[in-house]
Amino acid sequence: MSKILIIEDDDQIRKMLRQMLERGGYEVFDAPNGKDGNRAFRKNPVDLIITDIFMPEMDGLETIIELRRDFPQLKIIAISGGARGGSFDFLPIAESFGAAKILKKPFTREEILNAVKEVLEAKA
């Protein structure tokens, strides 16, 4: 069973993703920000990380940079509802920093499960 770590500050999205992924047959862990997520991954490595972009403590871009620097093969999916307080879209930047897939909220269960399957099956 593949292990997935969700890093997301929105409680509802975290809860929703957890249920979707567990029902999809994955073992799921979660963290409410990049700092905790980073710590959780180093303590208990997973096969895939799904991270939001705008979060307190450490945002998704910093999380991707830090984790990919120490674990270059790590598979990451970045998710975001768009810019906060600005007009810039950070998802393409997350992709350029090494996210294997980006997904704009709101997404459907099918979209997230397909993205997870695709990224997990892809060769590192």
Added chain:
Amino acid sequence: MDQRRKARVSTRSSPRVRRSSVRLKACERHLERERRVLQARKLSAIAALAGGFAHDFNNMLAAINGFTELALDDIPADSPARENLTEVFAGVKKARHLVDQIHAIGSRNRRGFKTVSLSRLLEDRLSHLRTRFPSTVQLQTNVCSAVPTQNPDFPITANPDEIGLVIEHLVQNGFEALPASGGRITIELRYPGSGQIELSVKDTGSGIAPQVMEHLFEPFFTTRQKARGLGLAMCHGIVDKHRGSISVQSQLGHGTCVKICLPQEDAANNGSATK
């Protein structure tokens, strides 16, 4: 004697009149510049607000959509609640479209940009639009590339979906401005010089009142009952993102002309290369 005095007065006052006229024109130019700066600041503030709104709203929509999908898993196939929950998806879809429109006002994301023939894109969109309008509405196109050195494709670097949306919106706006008896919408494509391509949509409709003109590109500003007032704000955002400009000329009772200037592909590439 009177004639001579008049001539003398006229000769004496002429430089003064000329100076006043020059000063007046300078003032008008200054005021116009100020107005544009204020408009740009206002739209930029609105765009920032729209971006923040879109982010938070998309998160809420994601939760509504996701939990509805999960709830459907647990509901028996014959439960009447299924139909009601399915309606939630339709609501989310509409809300998502609204957020996309708001987001387009200030988005700077240049994903999907490629070389696009504006003349072909225009023809493609107009073929769809023609079927929507009654026969009393004439849709005329005028693609002017008379000089052989000018590319008849009117190439631009653009996201075709977004520019297509702008075309559709402007033509639809022109149609809605026409009286019930019909009228004419003229769409023109030309090279005005300075590496630009100009697309104009002109209608023979009711025109726009001067007091409405200054609010045209503001989100949620509308004079129509059923409209949301996001269309022109969205067009402004999209054109701005394509490093272009949009302007409106209108005369009440005589129609409106919306002009969009976009950098010709070579000019756009040169522009980005120097940055």
